[in-house]
Amino acid sequence: MSVGGSATRRLxxxxxxxxxxxxxxxxxxxxxxxxxxxxxxxxxxxxRSVWLAAxxxxxxxxxxxxxxxxxSRARGIEERSIYSTPHARSSPLLTxxxxxxxxxxxxxxxxxxxEDYLVVPGPDGVGVSATACGTDDPxxxxxxxxxxxxxWSRSAPWQEVGLRPPLPQRRFQVALLLLEGxxxxxxxxxxxVGARTVSQEVREVVAWLGARNRAHAIAMLxxxx
Numbered sequence: 001m002s003v004g005g006s007a008t009r010r011l012x013x014x015x016x017x018x019x020x021x022x023x024x025x026x027x028x029x030x031x032x033x034x035x036x037x038x039x040x041x042x043x044x045x046x047x048r049s050v051w052l053a054a055x056x057x058x059x060x061x062x063x064x065x066x067x068x069x070x071x072s073r074a075r076g077i078e079e080r081s082i083y084s085t086p087h088a089r090s091s092p093l094l095t096x097x098x099x100x101x102x103x104x105x106x107x108x109x110x111x112x113x114x115e116d117y118l119v120v121p122g123p124d125g126v127g128v129s130a131t132a133c134g135t136d137d138p139x140x141x142x143x144x145x146x147x148x149x150x151x152w153s154r155s156a157p158w159q160e161v162g163l164r165p166p167l168p169q170r171r172f173q174v175a176l177l178l179l180e181g182x183x184x185x186x187x188x189x190x191x192x193v194g195a196r197t198v199s200q201e202v203r204e205v206v207a208w209l210g211a212r213n214r215a216h217a218i219a220m221l222x223x224x225x
Contacts, residue, residue, distance in 0.1 A: 007146035015120050026133035049078040051112040053151045056087040082155045090223040096166040104155030110148050118144035174201040179221045
């Protein structure tokens with residue numbers, strides 16, 4: 001993997017060395033829904049800021065992570081997020097997930113919490129089912145902050161990249177449920193709205209995407225078309 005600036009290269013090298021040595025300075029946080037639960041615990045103790053540089057969202061945990069982000073925003077946590085350009089181009093829901101997102105090169109996923117805790121990918125962190133490790137080691141956190149700032153300086157607001165604007169909240173909820181395979185009836189039950197309302201919202205999502213039909217829309221939401 002080609003890693004960007006000097007701080008990002010230093011962080012990638014340090015993380016790779018520590019993972020190979022199974023060094024306990026990097027503590028495994030799990031994968032899949034276990035990782036979402038670990039992030040829930042991390043969010044609960046966050047006091048000031050969350051800075052994220054990521055290549056992509058993980059589809060299977062998208063709704064859980066969205067709810068987690070909403071809780072942080074409601075508490076007034078400072079949020080800075082950067083997503084990779086290829087992901088931004090293929091993910092029409094990105095701006096709905098991250099209304100303040102910036103877009104740019106993300107050679108290494110980094111999460112910095114309160115400027116004193118760092119999360120990085122685990123051994124198979126580029127796989128479909130991602131893993132992650134966390135550390136409060138001051139030296140490693142410092143390099144993580146430098147790497148994030150390096151990526152931030154090379155990014156731009158999503159508006160300048162020409163991405164779709166965020167969906168209205170209910171339409172976004174409908175799109176997330178479509179992505180999870182819900183039928184119109186199940187969406188109506190989940191959101192406690194009428195079936196006619198859901199059908200209209202689904203049509204609006206399909207039109208917003210420029211999709212041929214519902215199945216094509218779901219493929220586009222998943223980044224598969």
